[in-house]
Amino acid sequence: MSTFMDYMISPYPIRVIDPKVGPSMLKLKTIRIGRVGHLPGRTLFRSDAVFGHWAVVYIAQGAGTYCENGGKVQQVQGGSMFFFRPDASYTFGPLPGGSWDEYYIDFSGTRTEEWKAAGLLQGGAVLQGYPPEEWLPTFKSVLELMDSGSAADADRAALLLENMLVARAYAAKDSGSARQEDLLARVRSDLASCVYGELEPQHIAAKHHISMSTLRRQIRGSSGYPLHEYIHRLKMAEAKHLLLNTSLQVKEIAGLLHYADPFYFSRLFKTYMGVSPQVCRSRDR
Numbered sequence: 001m002s003t004f005m006d007y008m009i010s011p012y013p014i015r016v017i018d019p020k021v022g023p024s025m026l027k028l029k030t031i032r033i034g035r036v037g038h039l040p041g042r043t044l045f046r047s048d049a050v051f052g053h054w055a056v057v058y059i060a061q062g063a064g065t066y067c068e069n070g071g072k073v074q075q076v077q078g079g080s081m082f083f084f085r086p087d088a089s090y091t092f093g094p095l096p097g098g099s100w101d102e103y104y105i106d107f108s109g110t111r112t113e114e115w116k117a118a119g120l121l122q123g124g125a126v127l128q129g130y131p132p133e134e135w136l137p138t139f140k141s142v143l144e145l146m147d148s149g150s151a152a153d154a155d156r157a158a159l160l161l162e163n164m165l166v167a168r169a170y171a172a173k174d175s176g177s178a179r180q181e182d183l184l185a186r187v188r189s190d191l192a193s194c195v196y197g198e199l200e201p202q203h204i205a206a207k208h209h210i211s212m213s214t215l216r217r218q219i220r221g222s223s224g225y226p227l228h229e230y231i232h233r234l235k236m237a238e239a240k241h242l243l244l245n246t247s248l249q250v251k252e253i254a255g256l257l258h259y260a261d262p263f264y265f266s267r268l269f270k271t272y273m274g275v276s277p278q279v280c281r282s283r284d285r
């Protein structure tokens with residue numbers, strides 16, 4: 001019977017499952033699921049706990065805190081995932097007077113080194129933003145497989161764990177890339193306003209809470225041009241539009257684009273457009 005009462009942990013029945021087959025029975029020799037559990041309504045708070053194996057913990061509901069090796073105390077909310085790694089010290093649990101709904105999976109084996117190298121295991125960090133409907137089925141399935149007593153099911157549980165960790169890592173990467181692309185789009189939109197001198201690059205960096213070095217790096221990485229050249233190219237593209245679609249003089253266009261010296265403006269235009277402003281306009285006549 002894997003469900004029992006332990007009022008030190010929770011006022012509700014908890015479920016803890018120990019491995020039911022020996023390592024020699026498993027086909028997967030490099031990773032092994034150990035103890036797994038579901039602690040609904042957990043109230044127990046632990047201080048300076050040390051574990052002999054890796055474990056991944058998912059908090060489906062509730063709130064609390066998590067701290068590794070006496071470091072920063074991190075907030076835990078429903079939908080949070082975190083890890084315990086061997087021989088580190090952890091202080092964690094629900095808020096005073098509260099509880100949380102906890103699932104955990106212990107695991108060990110040489111494959112953990114590969115998982116660490118690939119960034120699948122992140123000790124010391126609370127990973128947010130993983131909704132129960134996406135990850136909870138995996139934890140529940142691992143519990144059921146480990147409870148069956150079948151070696152094949154224990155191997156399947158290990159594969160499910162690996163698949164979840166890989167999916168989580170790619171989901172985090174994709175989310176970060178999407179945020180980065182969104183930021184870059186907003187930065188580019190603001191840089192377009194530099195054409196008429198409405199904003200300065202340093203003001204744009206401050207607006208988006210990034211440093212000037214980060215702004216320069218992002219623009220070079222996305223366009224291949226240094227920031228100053230990127231802005232010049234934006235201005236020259238606008239200058240070409242004005243030359244072909246208005247009767248403004250070259251000197252006037254230079255002034256609109258905040259070039260005090262029209263001769264400098266003309267040299268830049270020829271550098272980036274391949275022809276002088278006068279030739280550009282005459283070719284369209």
